[in-house]
Amino acid sequence: MANILVVDDELGIRDLLFEILNDEGHNVELAENAAEARAARLRARPDLVLLDIWMPDTDGVSLLKEWATTGLLSMPVIMMSGHATIDTAVDATRIGAFAFLEKPITLQKLLKAVEQGLARETARRAAAAVVPSPSAYGAVVTIVGDNSPVPMLPTIVAVADPGPQSVQSFDLDRPLRDARDGFEKAYFEFHLAMEHGSMTRVAEKTGLERTHLYRKLKQLGVDLSRGRKSAV
Template structure:
């Protein structure tokens, strides 16, 4: 495995130096650590392919360090070879049970070292390949034969061969995540990870922790997890402004710094971002930073609402019937022509997600092989009522609910004083300049609120 990275962990400087010299002569990249803490740091920052780990060390012994990595799931992508000049059969067995690939005794001969290392690298490569196959979900091409969906699929296929960022806009439930996965699965990064982050409802502090991680924590940051793959950020317009700025800096430099850390960690990440919020409005009112918008919006993708391609409804109904029959063992039922026509003429405020839920409900609760229009109608009434209730402020994401409340509250206050901003500032306890900025951000014109 050319250019493989080997980490040698040993408290004896002579052994570290000799092994480094031998391995570098063989063409390997080599890092060395004299104790467990240095090994932890190098393992986090450089992700070695194989670790040569001494058992007897002064602070934390090799077995304890191996167990720590094993408990945190941190040896799945590399092989660990234990070393000791005072090893026993029991120690070797314990190390193997914990997940070590092999155990070699000191003094280590060059031939034994290189043979064991070659086999460990082959094992690490197989482990990564198997993990990739397990994680790789089957490619699901967005369904539909309508002109708008066919054009969208063609647009997606053209951009999959490029590395630039993608900004997806579309209503909730329209299939933004499906298209994001499809772009990743069709791209040159298909063998890399697809990491999904949803920031809506998170505090700014948690957004930072989620994306950038914490120095010293064994859990990798989302940016780190997505290395050589795709980071999908849902609801990008709900990200805090300061976090957006830090994210942009990381994307432009293709590196980031963990919270509490000082060293820049290189990354190779493609960003796909999505929002249900109107893009122009998000930029104008400051929800989405203009500089981040220009970085992300190289390839804009708009996912149409289902009401704009209702001719695809019958195909979607058949697809989700088969999904629930095959995956959840629900009884097969077929939509009649009359039921399909009724659903083609429905407005689908909840988009494809609402259609999926309708199919599931009808398969669970209904009887008979055929689904007729009179069975569909009561379900539509229930979903229509649910969609109307969902517009309540209590069902909105926190940021949207706060904005809606502030807008209603300030419009009421302005109406009470006939649009006088100075009086409203005194009534609500805000500085007038601050109030003017807030009114602009909320698109409130004081002149329009006069009685």
């Protein structure tokens, strides 16, 4: 699952969050102050951070601002506090915090915020991986229906991180409807692989009603078992 860093000066809260997130299958690292959080951030490179605002050495908002100004705010950060004001929460989100949880934190709100934060991080990594393939430059390709070689455009590589690369190419010398169907099939296959075959999550990600999604996938000839680990 994910690597999550929990930063809180209260031992009871650290232990509770560790138990909950560990039971969800995540790898959890704990820090009780900003100094330990800095070291853990550089050492573990967490996928998500749960950060308390009120801490004795450096408060969470200051640490968040420090990460933002030094280029280290590359993961979703969920702020936590039992005494913060609305202005504090707004300031944190302006700096770059993903969400704000008020203590005492309910299990439902915690898991929902963590799930949404990790989903955004997965999407960010996938988008960052859509880059030109270096080996494509200087190569030539023959367009279907034309025997003359033309310079190859950079190949678009979509990567679900971690995992194997998936290179998509499309025949543009086709009727618009056929070309569009080819793209849509690749689009849905990508999201099925990202969500391990979960139709519920794919429906949420693509903005389609689940019944309509089933019909669409059947129409495009998408293999529904692709990337599936368990039925949802």
